[in-house]
Amino acid sequence: MAEFLVHIEIEWPPERSQDERESIFAAELVQGQRLAHAGRLRRLWRVPGRWANWSLYDVPDATVLHEALTSLPLYPWMNIEVHALAEHPNDPRALGIEPPAPTKETA
Template sequence: MGTTMLFHVHMTVQLPPDLDPTTRATLSEAEHIRAKEIQEAGKWRHLWRVAGTFQNISIFDVADPAELHDLISSLPFYPYMQIEVTALCHHPGSIRSDD
């Protein structure tokens, strides 16, 4: 297996307030399905909601930035997201070796 890279991704979803409720529900269902697929593939390692907001903090484990972009842009909410990405590397002081 090749080397992978970890990325911290902060996603903020901003759906238009006048978005049709049926469209919103359809997008939301599709978003959950796609997020589950990416997690089950082992690429989306951690997913946390930022309490009280329509935001999440995530850790992705991917081959390179291009793969990360492809995964994030495959999310149905992608056109409505503000995204901040930070590349991560192992800290020499960490007692965990599995990250």
């Protein structure tokens, strides 16, 4: 399995109706959760001030990543940049280092 960092900008035409927008964004959330349940999508953050996000994917390779990304209903309006990641010997998760217990969990 390989991790990829993914940056997505959504270029949705502002003049489209609110109905269309709500319906496609709802479908987007559902498909995102499907990818999460399948173990493909691991983390998702918003870029503050933009219709954009950063996400962390865990997939066998770039071909499967492409399938996951093109399965998103908003894909035709997305500008996506994929960053391949290599393992770092000092990655806290690889080293099994956990944050101290009393730390409030980030969600």
